[in-house]
Amino acid sequence: MCEAFESMTHALFTAFTAPVTREVEPLLIPGPVPGNPVALRQFRYIEEWQQFILSLRLSGHPPQEIQRHYERMLRVLYLAWLDASVIKLAELAALASLEGTIKWRYQPKQFKGLAAALKHLVTDAGVRDSDLRVVRECGGAVISNLLRSSPPDPASLSEIRNRLAHGSPFELSPWGGLFEVVRDLIDFMYPQPESDS
Numbered sequence: 390m391c392e393a394f395e396s397m398t399h400a401l402f403t404a405f406t407a408p409v410t411r412e413v414e415p416l417l418i419p420g421p422v423p424g425n426p427v428a429l430r431q432f433r434y435i436e437e438w439q440q441f442i443l444s445l446r447l448s449g450h451p452p453q454e455i456q457r458h459y460e461r462m463l464r465v466l467y468l469a470w471l472d473a474s475v476i477k478l479a480e481l482a483a484l485a486s487l488e489g490t491i492k493w494r495y496q497p498k499q500f501k502g503l504a505a506a507l508k509h510l511v512t513d514a515g516v517r518d519s520d521l522r523v524v525r526e527c528g529g530a531v532i533s534n535l536l537r538s539s540p541p542d543p544a545s546l547s548e549i550r551n552r553l554a555h556g557s558p559f560e561l562s563p564w565g566g567l568f569e570v571v572r573d574l575i576d577f578m579y580p581q582p583e584s585d586s
Contacts, residue, residue: 409434409435410433410434410435411432411433411434411470412433415431415432415433416431416432416433416438416469416470416473417429417430417431417432418430418432418441418476418563418565419562419563419564419565419566420563420565420566420567420568420569421523421526421527421528421529421565421566421569422527423526423527424527424528425527425528426523426524426527426528426529426566427529427565432470435470438467438469438470439467442463442466442467445463445466445568445569445572446460446463446572447459447572447575447576447579448522448576448581449575449576449577449578449579449580449581450579450580450581450582451490451575451578451579452493452579454493455486455489455490455493455575455579458485458486458489459486459490459575461482462479462482462483462485462486463479465478465479465482466479466482466483466568476563477553477563479568480549480553480563480564480567480568481550481553481554483567483568483571484503484546484549484550484553484567484571485550486571486575487503487546487571487574487575488503488506488550490574490575490578490579491503491506491507491509491510491578492506494578494579495509495513495514502547503546503547503550503551504545504547507535507536507546507547508535508536510535510574510577510578511532511535511536514577514578516532516574516577517532518530518531518532520573520577521570521573521574521577522569522572522573522576523566523569523570523572523573524573527566527569529566531566531570531573534546544564546567546570549564549567
């Protein structure tokens with residue numbers, strides 16, 4: 390038998406099946422649902438997962454480069470249907486997309502890291518909880534958590550990003566609401582034109 394075909398039966402590859410349903414072992418993701426910012430969502434069918442991914446699309450009008458970068462993150466997140474650990478890669482991609490968007494939107498201003506960029510978004514650009522769809526629909530608070538940095542808060546977006554990028558990229562549990570918050574912050578920076586609302 391050819392080596393290429395033998396390698397396809399290796400345990401590394403046999404773990405990647407493409408289930409249409411996950412009735413026995415649903416994909417569990419913490420995150421917001423209408424009226425509850427800290428629910429545990431279950432996805433048993435691929436169509437449910439697809440609808441969740443589609444709900445994370447941007448509704449604003451960012452430049453094409455930002456849109457492409459963000460949609461690449463959504464494709465990575467979609468692959469979590471095959472292997473839930475891929476969610477951690479999608480989280481890192483989401484935070485990179487957010488940081489890149491802040492830098493692009495407020496150039497030529499320079500930021501030393503995501504924490505400084507988020508601080509600018511709150512203190513200078515003026516983003517508020519009421520600007521975020523996830524807060525309006527599900528409740529909770531986001532903005533007060535964006536600036537917690539002294540001492541470093543392990544749940545702040547900048548600390549999550551640092552751990553994913555430098556320390557522990559394979560943390561087991563996804564961060565509930567991270568994708569919705571990133572989506573809404575990008576939409577805040579590049580909203581729909583008034584005529585499209």
